[in-house]
Amino acid sequence: MNFQWLVAVRFLRQGRFQSVLIGVGVAMGVAIIVFLTALINGLQISLIEDTLGTQAHIVLKPRAEQARRLTSEAEGRSLTLVQQSPQRLTTIDQWQRLLPVLARTPGVRAVSPLVSGPALAIQGAAERNVTVTGIDPVSYRRQIPVQDKLVAGAYQLGPDQVLVGLDLANELGLDIGGRLRLATGRRDRVVSVSGIFDLGLRDLNLSMVYMHLRSTQTLLDLPGGVSRIQLQVKDIFSAEAIANNLKRQHALQAESWMSTNGELLNGLRSQSLSSDIIRFFIAVSVAFGIASVLVVSVVQRSREIGILRATGTSRRQVIGIFLWQGGLLGLGGSLLGLLSAAALVLLFTHLVPALPFPIPLTAPLMISTAALATGTGLIAAVLPAMRAARLDPVEAIRG
Amino acid sequence: MAEPILTLNGVTKRYRVDTPAEVEVLHATDLSLAAGDFAALIGPSGSGKSTLLNLIGLLDRPTTGTICLDGQETARLNEAGLTRLRGQSLGFVFQFHHLINAFSVAENVCLPLMARDKRLNRSALAQAETLLDAVGLGGFGSRLPSELSGGQQQRVAVARALVADPALVLADEPTGNLDTGSADEIFALMRQFNRERGTTFLIVTHSTELASRCNRHVHILDGWVTEDVH
Numbered sequence: 035m036n037f038q039w040l041v042a043v044r045f046l047r048q049g050r051f052q053s054v055l056i057g058v059g060v061a062m063g064v065a066i067i068v069f070l071t072a073l074i075n076g077l078q079i080s081l082i083e084d085t086l087g088t089q090a091h092i093v094l095k096p097r098a099e100q101a102r103r104l105t106s107e108a109e110g111r112s113l114t115l116v117q118q119s120p121q122r123l124t125t126i127d128q129w130q131r132l133l134p135v136l137a138r139t140p141g142v143r144a145v146s147p148l149v150s151g152p153a154l155a156i157q158g159a160a161e162r163n164v165t166v167t168g169i170d171p172v173s174y175r176r177q178i179p180v181q182d183k184l185v186a187g188a189y190q191l192g193p194d195q196v197l198v199g200l201d202l203a204n205e206l207g208l209d210i211g212g213r214l215r216l217a218t219g220r221r222d223r224v225v226s227v228s229g230i231f232d233l234g235l236r237d238l239n240l241s242m243v244y245m246h247l248r249s250t251q252t253l254l255d256l257p258g259g260v261s262r263i264q265l266q267v268k269d270i271f272s273a274e275a276i277a278n279n280l281k282r283q284h285a286l287q288a289e290s291w292m293s294t295n296g297e298l299l300n301g302l303r304s305q306s307l308s309s310d311i312i313r314f315f316i317a318v319s320v321a322f323g324i325a326s327v328l329v330v331s332v333v334q335r336s337r338e339i340g341i342l343r344a345t346g347t348s349r350r351q352v353i354g355i356f357l358w359q360g361g362l363l364g365l366g367g368s369l370l371g372l373l374s375a376a377a378l379v380l381l382f383t384h385l386v387p388a389l390p391f392p393i394p395l396t397a398p399l400m401i402s403t404a405a406l407a408t409g410t411g412l413i414a415a416v417l418p419a420m421r422a423a424r425l426d427p428v429e430a431i432r433g
Numbered sequence: 434m435a436e437p438i439l440t441l442n443g444v445t446k447r448y449r450v451d452t453p454a455e456v457e458v459l460h461a462t463d464l465s466l467a468a469g470d471f472a473a474l475i476g477p478s479g480s481g482k483s484t485l486l487n488l489i490g491l492l493d494r495p496t497t498g499t500i501c502l503d504g505q506e507t508a509r510l511n512e513a514g515l516t517r518l519r520g521q522s523l524g525f526v527f528q529f530h531h532l533i534n535a536f537s538v539a540e541n542v543c544l545p546l547m548a549r550d551k552r553l554n555r556s557a558l559a560q561a562e563t564l565l566d567a568v569g570l571g572g573f574g575s576r577l578p579s580e581l582s583g584g585q586q587q588r589v590a591v592a593r594a595l596v597a598d599p600a601l602v603l604a605d606e607p608t609g610n611l612d613t614g615s616a617d618e619i620f621a622l623m624r625q626f627n628r629e630r631g632t633t634f635l636i637v638t639h640s641t642e643l644a645s646r647c648n649r650h651v652h653i654l655d656g657w658v659t660e661d662v663h
Contacts, residue, residue, distance in 0.1 A: 428492045
């Protein structure tokens with residue numbers, strides 16, 4: 035058995051009251067860090083799912099049409115007028131060839147083409163402005179699970195079938211099988227409702243109409259074209275980086291959810307920052323707790339340290355003994371803290387049955403917190419260890 | 434004459450005690466101990482005994498002069514080297530046993546071996562048990578020091594001092610805290626090890642009776658080693 039480890043364990047065991055006290059202190063710190071972080075993570079995941087559950091992580095669009103510069107010269111003077119171009123509905127060039135390339139892009143989970151544009155939904159005398167979104171039902175359901183959000187009907191999109199939002203159905207008095215006319219400036223088409231969905235957002239439920247891609251291409255006068263390609267990524271926080279890469283690689287506009295949901299992102303970042311600040315201060319108090327116990331231990335054990343030094347124990351070994359003690363207090367407290375955090379999560383989940391989100395206790399969170407506490411214990415032990423190593427054995431033995 | 438284990442040449446020790454001026458507590462000291470010596474260091478309180486013992490024990494460095502222990506010039510050694518030499522060549526017996534109660538009796542005896550080998554192994558424990566047998570404490574190895582009497586604790590301290598087979602054992606009033614019977618036993622034990630193993634002993638004592646059992650008498654008074662009689 036390693037000498038320094040043995041001495042450290044025996045010293046901790048002999049001063050078991052102090053060891054248990056500081057171990058419980060560390061455990062409380064670890065439990066609070068783990069529980070609080072898991073709670074905030076759960077809240078964030080829930081927020082992200084609620085917000086991003088109905089939108090793509092990255093949207094690729096054709097580049098905006100550039101403004102034209104009109105210049106005239108007369109009598110040596112020039113006059114420049116920049117006139118903003120109107121943005122027409124245009125297609126992404128070669129989108130069929132682009133889809134498999136995008137699907138193979140690292141970090142991308144699903145790819146779906148779509149075309150969308152404005153239309154008027156007419157039912158009898160009632161009219162509503164809507165956005166008709168033409169989708170490929172198979173690839174789109176892998177991105178946005180509309181089928182799970184249906185409150186009536188089925189996820190079925192034949193050539194003349196549409197899915198409409200709950201609020202639009204109520205406004206226009208539509209039911210499954212009900213018919214309505216979709217009119218754009220150039221064309222119109224009579225379609226029947228095959229499903230009614232509830233996306234959880236009134237605006238979307240009022241304006242969104244899903245139609246098959248081909249039917250929509252005809253309705254919006256964009257035959258064979260798609261106006262957007264939507265991507266879902268594996269790690270939502272990598273969306274911006276992937277979007278920037280795609281922007282560089284293809285002559286397209288690429289917008290990630292992170293650039294279009296700045297407020298959400300700021301909120302998430304603020305939550306993470308608060309969580310980090312709490313973790314930092316808890317880690318500092320754990321460090322002070324361990325350091326103070328070890329400083330007291332150095333004073334209490336100065337005679338023993340003197341005896342160890344007189345019997346051939348080197349200064350480095352004395353430092354090792356106290357570092358082991360700090361590390362063991364951190365590790366022991368961490369393990370106890372992880373158990374307490376698990377118990378807290380169980381208790382909280384049972385006490386609050388209508389908790390709107392789960393509290394995920396993940397292995398990386400637990401391992402990183404335990405490592406943080408153990409590392410803190412080690413760092414906290416450095417000063418007491420140096421102090422112990424500097425003790426004059428003669429003075430120490432005399433007490 | 435046997436090979437010298439310890440040689441002090443012109444060793445002095447000065448301290449700065451609350452004044453700018455230094456106080457010399459040990460004056461030019463020459464001393465030599467040979468293998469197998471059983472020497473008594475005799476002197477009144479404050480005469481410089483502890484200072485001399487700390488210097489010989491490599492727990493302190495001389496202000497001037499040289500100390501050669503077990504063939505090694507100590508002035509050339511750094512802190513780690515001194516610690517290593519202390520572990521290899523020296524054993525300590527203190528007035529108070531100074532056993533560590535966090536360890537069993539056998540583990541206390543093993544301390545110098547653990548520090549040297551960086552681990553506690555079975556052979557060290559076996560060595561400790563053999564020595565405990567030799568000091569009359571066979572079967573006490575698993576007990577805690579606090580479960581033993583004062584005399585028994587000091588015997589454990591003697592066993593600890595001898596376990597690494599040191600060239601020189603420094604005993605600082607090892608019987609000062611014991612009753613006469615126990616003091617006799619401890620002294621006899623050290624003498625026995627001196628004779629059987631040839632270990633050199635330097636024993637600080639106030640007792641003239643115990644000192645008379647030593648084959649060398651080193652006197653110290655006011656920091657002067659005044660006599661060294663064979």
